[in-house]
Amino acid sequence: MHQIELEMQNEELRRAQLELDAQREEYFRLFNLAPVGYLTVSDNGIVTDANLTAAELLRVDREVLVGQPFSAFVHMPDRDAYYLHTRALWKAGVRHAWELRLRRLGAAPKAAGAAETAGDTDPACFWARLEGRPQSTGDGEPPSCWVTFSDIDESVAARQALQESQERLHEAHRLAHIGIWSWVAETDTVTWCEELYRIAGRDPTLPAPTYAEHSAVYTPESWGRLQSAVEKALETGESFQLDLEIVRPDGTRRWVDSFGGPVLGADGLVAGLHGTVHDVTERKLAETEIRGLNAGLEQRVAARTADLEAVNKELEAFVYSAAHDLRAPLRAIDGFSQMVAEDAAERLDAADMEHLQRVRAATERMGALIDHLIELSRTARVDLVSERVDLSAVAAAVLADLRRAAPERDVEAVVRPGLTVMAVATLVELIPVNLLSNAWKFHLEARHGAHRGRRHRRRRGARLLRARRRRRLRHG
Numbered sequence: 338m339h340q341i342e343l344e345m346q347n348e349e350l351r352r353a354q355l356e357l358d359a360q361r362e363e364y365f366r367l368f369n370l371a372p373v374g375y376l377t378v379s380d381n382g383i384v385t386d387a388n389l390t391a392a393e394l395l396r397v398d399r400e401v402l403v404g405q406p407f408s409a410f411v412h413m414p415d416r417d418a419y420y421l422h423t424r425a426l427w428k429a430g431v432r433h434a435w436e437l438r439l440r441r442l443g444a445a446p447k448a449a450g451a452a453e454t455a456g457d458t459d460p461a462c463f464w465a466r467l468e469g470r471p472q473s474t475g476d477g478e479p480p481s482c483w484v485t486f487s488d489i490d491e492s493v494a495a496r497q498a499l500q501e502s503q504e505r506l507h508e509a510h511r512l513a514h515i516g517i518w519s520w521v522a523e524t525d526t527v528t529w530c531e532e533l534y535r536i537a538g539r540d541p542t543l544p545a546p547t548y549a550e551h552s553a554v555y556t557p558e559s560w561g562r563l564q565s566a567v568e569k570a571l572e573t574g575e576s577f578q579l580d581l582e583i584v585r586p587d588g589t590r591r592w593v594d595s596f597g598g599p600v601l602g603a604d605g606l607v608a609g610l611h612g613t614v615h616d617v618t619e620r621k622l623a624e625t626e627i628r629g630l631n632a633g634l635e636q637r638v639a640a641r642t643a644d645l646e647a648v649n650k651e652l653e654a655f656v657y658s659a660a661h662d663l664r665a666p667l668r669a670i671d672g673f674s675q676m677v678a679e680d681a682a683e684r685l686d687a688a689d690m691e692h693l694q695r696v697r698a699a700t701e702r703m704g705a706l707i708d709h710l711i712e713l714s715r716t717a718r719v720d721l722v723s724e725r726v727d728l729s730a731v732a733a734a735v736l737a738d739l740r741r742a743a744p745e746r747d748v749e750a751v752v753r754p755g756l757t758v759m760a761v762a763t764l765v766e767l768i769p770v771n772l773l774s775n776a777w778k779f780h781l782e783a784r785h786g787a788h789r790g791r792r793h794r795r796r797r798g799a800r801l802l803r804a805r806r807r808r809r810l811r812h813g
Contacts, residue, residue, distance in 0.1 A: 370389065372390065372487070374388065374392075374486045374487065375483070376388075376391055376485075377481050378469075380481065382407055384403055384407050385404075386403060387399050394441075394463075394488060395440075396441040408420070409440075411437060411440065412437065412439065415438050418435070422467075422469075426471070427471065427482075432469070432470045435466075436465070437467065438463065438464055438465070439486065463488050463490045464490050464492075465486045468486075469483070469484045507530070511532050515616075516534075516535075516536050516615075516616075517529075517532075517611075518611065518613075519611040522608060522609045528545055536591060536616045537554060556582045559582045559583075563595070567610065570599055570607070571610075572607075574601075576598040577595075577596070578596045580594055580617070580621075581595050592617050593616055594614070595613075595615075596614075598612055659710075660711055663703070667703055670696065670700050671697055674693050677693060678690060678697075695741070698738070698742075699742075702738070722761065723760055724761075726758055726759075726765050726766070728765070729755060729756045731769050732769045735774070743777075748777070750773075
């Protein structure tokens with residue numbers, strides 16, 4: 338019986354040993370293939386044990402890693418921080434975590450002489466998260482701690498990118514003078530961005546004012562309009578946009594363009610609001626200045642208009658007076674010309690009668706010009722009515738009058754038919770009269786000048802010829 342019991346005990350011991358060996362093998366397998374690096378570090382910083390993951394992360398063999406001071410794998414600019422955290426770990430005796438950069442000794446190092454800064458991206462380094470925990474030891478054993486670490490390069494890069502994006506966003510808000518806010522209605526939690534504190538002139542270290550406390554942020558009139566808009570947005574879910582006046586703690590005021598929109602909860606109801614505040618004080622000041630300039634401009638225009646009306650009235654009075662004074666001699670010229678034509682028709686030849694008719698036609702045209710002057714003086718007081726005017730017919734009539742006045746002149750004038758315009762007839766008819774009369778006049782003067790030049794040259798030549806003859810006679 339005793340032998341049987343011994344054999345049974347031995348069998349149990351063998352099974353326990355096998356289970357222990359299997360558990361140890363499983364432990365070492367899990368220890369070596371864990372997704373993070375495991376180290377055992379002594380109190381003087383020497384690595385006494387390491388798993389395969391730690392060796393792979395540091396790009397060294399495990400046999401080389403064990404026995405090395407762990408500080409040899411810390412990036413040089415981060416070693417001071419490593420010593421501080423290690424001292425805090427041993428002093429507190431509890432779990433401690435921190436982040437720093439570790440060196441991959443098996444990777445290509447950075448070029449010699451290159452500066453090492455906190456922002457370096459040396460390919461031989463990577464950001465790691467370390468967690469240390471002192472390890473309980475038996476009597477007489479040196480103290481040690483467990484250290485785990487993992488590669489967090491991607492998360493650090495994402496965190497840095499997010500921080501840079503937030504910094505750019507804050508800078509954009511600062512440059513554009515736009516602040517962002519949000520409000521949770523149930524808890525009355527209000528959040529302001531940094532730029533909104535600056536716009537409101539408030540201390541950013543203080544909490545944002547609650548919804549009710551916003552009554553001190555705005556003028557009473559602006560606060561009343563904002564309350565109405567907020568209540569409507571909570572009830573209907575509609576957005577709002579208002580120009581509001583802010584009162585800063587120092588008493589100064591700023592104008593802002595405030596936009597707010599609903600934030601829906603899980604139940605689909607409006608749970609709060611969020612929006613933006615844009616500082617538009619400069620725009621408001623510019624609008625006020627423009628309104629003042631416009632008012633002053635309107636006053637100046639009214640004054641100039643009154644002056645112009647007075648000048649037009651004076652001009653109209655002058656035209657009426659001049660027309661009255663000119664009509665009397667014109668009537669006399671026309672009347673006496675008609676009397677001469679009727680009384681002395683038998684004694685006058687055809688040329689004299691034609692001259693009298695030209696005098697009467699000229700007086701008639703003069704009367705028409707006086708009528709046109711009177712109509713022109715009235716254009717400032719009456720509406721101008723446009724109609725279709727045949728410029729070709731007007732030009733032909735003007736040329737016919739000019740030819741009748743000087744039939745002896747041989748002038749070729751071509752008028753293109755069918756030229757019509759929409760204009761005020763009494764005014765546009767003056768244009769061809771003036772243009773064609775001036776052309777006719779200057780053409781006549783040019784011809785007379787040419788004739789005078791030829792006569793002058795002939796006379797000068799005759800004088801020179803006579804002078805030569807006299808010299809010949811004197812000299813025999």
